[in-house]
Amino acid sequence: MVEVGFFGAAGEVTGSMHLLDTGVDKILLDCGMFQGRRKESREKNENFPINRSQITNMVLSHAHIDHSGRIPLLTKDGFSGRIITTRPTKDALDYMLLDSGHIQESDALYLNYKSLRAFLYQAEQSKTQHQISNKEKARIKNLLKTSPHELNVEAIAALHKEHGLDMVTPLYTQEDAMESLSFIDGYPFGSEVMIGTGTTVKFYVAGHILGSAFSLITVKPENG
Missing domain, CATH: 3.60.15.10 (Ribonuclease Z/Hydroxyacylglutathione hydrolase-like)
Structure with missing residues (x-):
């Protein structure tokens, strides 16, 4: 049947x-x-x-x-x-x-970038959570982008691992x-x-x- x-x-x-x-x-x-x-x-x-x-x-x-x-x-x-x-x-x-694959990669990268930005914001707002130095905050901000319009893929992945943050992977x-x-x-x-x-x-x-x-x-x- x-x-x-x-x-x-x-x-x-x-x-x-x-x-x-x-x-x-x-x-x-x-x-x-x-x-x-x-x-x-x-x-x-x-x-x-x-x-x-x-x-x-x-x-x-x-x-x-x-x-x-x-x-x-x-x-x-x-x-x-x-x-x-x-x-x-x-x-x-x-x-x-191929274009769809590129979109999946770009979307995951953007979400991981936002995750790090949120992590930095929480660190700046809290005296007890996510305790990192001002020097470390500045280092992270400088590493997030390779240019004003281009995210740093390798640095974003390394920073997620370093600070124990969950990574979004492309579909x-x-x-x-x-x-x-x-x-x-x-x-x-x-x-x-x-x-x-x-x-x-x-x-x-x-x-x-x-x-x-x-x-x-x-x-x-x-x-x-």
Whole structure:
């Protein structure tokens, strides 16, 4: 019996992710990132709801991040299949996923910078908590930035460790995104592609964005 599970974009508009279980294969349909308030989105995105090692292959409808943004999380932890999409979408992901990785890194760095600023503020306001010298406060402030508009990544990490502060880590990195691209295969519209045992997909132009597609998935009955 064929079953479909909904793990995002059901009752909400981001985080598109569905699972087609044919009884033989598990086919992931989209792997989108939840977007919205930072804390809530982070918790949802970190909680990958499916055992990635059990997914046979993935079909991607288009390149928007709320449909593709968790692909690096899929590929770096247990997934060994292929990501099937259209050729234009594959090309777009070369830019979209790397840009998303950069955003994840930048966001984590900014939050860690804010954490250190809050630590300094508390130290300045309190005579008993976070007791550090004025010289140390000045040193920390000088180390936080390499220029007026550029944060010092190495110094911020070292200062967090030195003062026992919790670090925010990126959801994934640009390197993770780059590695995920090797899992993606692009196909022409209208071509029939095998995505599982007796299961195929054929892409039709959707017109949403360049490369977006309606995915016609055909599951052949086990008895033929």
